Amino acid sequence: MKPVTLCLLLLLVLAMLSGLSFASAPGSLKAKVLDVDGKPVTGAKIFLYEGVNVRKPADFISPPSDQEGRVVVSLPPGKYRAVARIKQGPLFGPLTSGDRHSGEPTEVEVESGAEAGADFVVADIREIGQKRRSAVGETVRLHGRILDAAGKPVANAYAFASMAKEISDVPAFMSAWTDEDGRYELYLPKTGKFFLGANKQFPLPAGVAATVEIGSRPGKSDVAMDLAVTVY
């Protein structure tokens, strides 16, 4: 074999061994990290894993996200599983209170010389817990305590709501029986006027009237309201 050919061959072999290829310029991942309210998160990092197992040190870690929640990281071409994390404590190790995470890994494919995009939403488990009680459909959640005239919580009572001031024996909307804390929870349509009350008898006795009136509640999904009403 001619020396030139041999050199070229050798170069090719060396290039393959070193992972270099004329077609293997790095690509990049451009990501945006937001919180559960849709606001950009500063200081989050994207952790990228080449394999399926994300419970090990990451293969690549991005710089922290900026004030717009944006982050760009250069990567060799390939498929990755990516998660976003923002940690108060050490870089590695499990999340602690206040840390946030984007949940299930996102699959990202980075091509040579190209920019891939992905968005991540990071959340604290406590934020998710607070969002748990979001209204189903077009309803607002009314909650609070049923109190007697002395301001003490009433057990074994229930809150009710009606669209008419005169209440039928089985009002249109009712809460469950309260416990010792007097706590109730009532889901109502967001629009419309309602008359509220509380009672210990079911069905209601004749002549029960509501004593609290509430109007439409557009834009609200959660309303806290103690019902300080006289229990019959």
Place this chain on the structure above:
Amino acid sequence: MKRFSGTCLRLLMAVIFFMVLLDGAVDAAVITTDTVWQGEVKVSDDVLVPKGITLTIRPGTIVKVVAAESTKTDPEYLSPLTEITIRGTLKVEGTEKAPVVFAGEEKKTGSWAGIIVDTGTAAMQFLRISSAETAVTLLDGSLQMKHASLSGNRYGLVLQGKKAVAALENSTVSDNDYGTCIFQGAQMTTKATLIEKNRTRDSYTASPKAFDPGVRLELPQEGPVSRRYADAVAMGETVWQGRIEVSGLVRVPEGSRLIILPGTVIEFVRRDTNSDGIGENGLLIQGRLIAKGTREKPITFRSAEKDKQMGDWDSINIMNSAESQNLIEYCRIQDSYRGLHFHFSNVVLHNSVLSNNYRGVQFQESLVDMKGNWLIDNKSGVQGRDSDLSFTDNVLYNNYVGANFFRTTLSASGNMVMGSWREGWRIREGVSTLRENLIDGNRYGLMLADMFYGSYNGNSFTNNLETGLSLKNADNVEVNGNVMSRNGITGLSIQESQAMIKGNQITDNAERGIGVFSFDGIITENNLAGNGRYAIDMDGKTDIAAPFNWWGGDDPARVVLDRRTDPNRGSVLADNPSERPFSFTWPLANLPTDTTWRGTIGVTRNLAVPAGAELKIFPGTTVVFAPATTLLIKGRMIASGTPADKIRFTSRDKKGAEDWEGIQLEYATGSIVSHCILEYAAWGLHSHFTNLVVTDSLFTNNTGGIRFRSGPVEIRRSKFEKNSIGIRSYLGNAVIRENDIVGNETGIFVREKGGGLFITRNNLFKNSNYNIRVGDFNNEDVPARDNWWGTTEPLETIFDGRNEPGIGNVLFEPYLTAPVATGAGVKL
């Protein structure tokens, strides 16, 4: 024509006969007629043989089961893996030359569920079963097995339930992970059978302690049927009261409401048109359901049959009802297929009893509030997916599987999940927060899998027959402040997970505190003590970090199984072991099952040990009480220290008497307090109607050392000093012997009926008011002979009828002239 008809008939019969003689693929779920398998049979879906049906498998049949783990398990099935479930009869007729073979198509251990004989009967001979999760499970049924080989499974044979009876003859159970497991009082006899060479254990027997779930709901009032419904549509507002009989499907369309008043009984006639063993009548709510019972007048949904069976009726189905809450309160739902079943709905289920159903509750894509319910004796207590669930103060007891949640946002607290025959609780994916739950006496406690978030703090995983808590494929999970104790094999099992395992009490598990396959995280500030074989058993190859734990006073190298012993394992990096136990705040308000305390236990609220439960406190334990807290024992307390390792009950603040209330015993018969120190309480021990033994203990700096009513009480070799009152008796029956009662204000106070006391050979002296004072209501003489009073004039240290006529005298003569060597004198 006749001949032709006869031929046709014979042909038809032959066709029918061969239709049920299967040789090929089995896709059908429920076998509804007697069936024969032969040749090569491929099972690609669950198979159920209901009661009254027989499945016969001919010699030489090869049954290949396709692996198919599903997230959906219908209530009549018991495993997420492909299963062959027998509620009728199974006959396996292999021969020596032509055995029957059951195997997973994948030939991988645990690739299919196995044969589950659920109250059915199985007679099997000359067979081989492999690659199953459990080759044969017997649940309260009957099994005869001859010339069987169970190998290459996770479990060979599992028997559960008092009615489970198995007879094995000329069989082998080997080369499985576990050979045979016998739970809940099942029985097995063997003849010429080998159970050996199984990898983890050959045999294991365990039973949970019986538990009273404490259902508090009145029984229904029986009355005549007031209305009958066949298939019907209930438009508008329909109100039910009295006794309703449903022999069809009652539908409540959108915009309509079904209102059920307190005390109503709704009974469903059994209708099973497809002979699958499942009733079809029920309710379909597309509008809204208000079933608002009360504790005194609950609403009952049940079978109308005289001999009520599980699955006699279908369900209360609620579909697309999200406008406002559907209320199911103070209801009994029983004998159904799926008691309460809903999709896309807003449902409140409070204070209800769901029992004897295939599944108590099933839901998806819903907003759910379950509180204060009892889910008892169901195949599956509750199963839900893709929902938001608040799950509080429920009792799940004696279900096959307690709770199963998939991809659900779950907030769970104050629940008791107990006595499940398989998993007490399964959670997969989703976001879950579990706090102050008791998971006890299940076969497996809590199984968490595929979690990307999770907070599991302040729970108790105790007395489960195999594993307390299992983490598999879990990420960003915190496991803090939990009790993982007294589990049959392993307290905490970790596989492919990343977590913070911190501040837990992991003690007294029969084999391992923590079993690790693969873990990336940190195990720290835990108390690991008294575990049978190992505190940590490192089964995987990579190292794990376990710094700054308390190892029960042991050298971690001695209680850890890792690379030090086996070079194929990873290392447990147990840096900076703590010399003392970490203070562990007890997380639950009740201790309703047998509990063990070691190390330093913080009591920050009143705790109660109810009747039937035992609290055992190990030598050397310190129990630290926050202000105004009480430990109430209605079961039994065994606090037996040793001379070298006393048990100390003390206050957090150590300011003085009445820092904490004390230990109260009520009918706590059999309780023992020995080699203990009780200090800074209002009353160290306050005992009523308890057969109590107190020995070798010190009561100091309390308002009172011991007060008791009735008994019998025995107080010996103990020291009472620096209390306002050392011992107080009210209608007491006690032996008070060989104690030092010294330096109190009053040594012994006898309030009333002192005749039942026997006070002898004590050193009673230097009590600033009186050594013995008799109270105004006492009218009996108090026997107190042969004590040493520290003076030659004992009467000067006694207040009795001689001071106040009519209140009885202390019979102090003869008295000792030198102190007694009591063996008390316990030092602080």
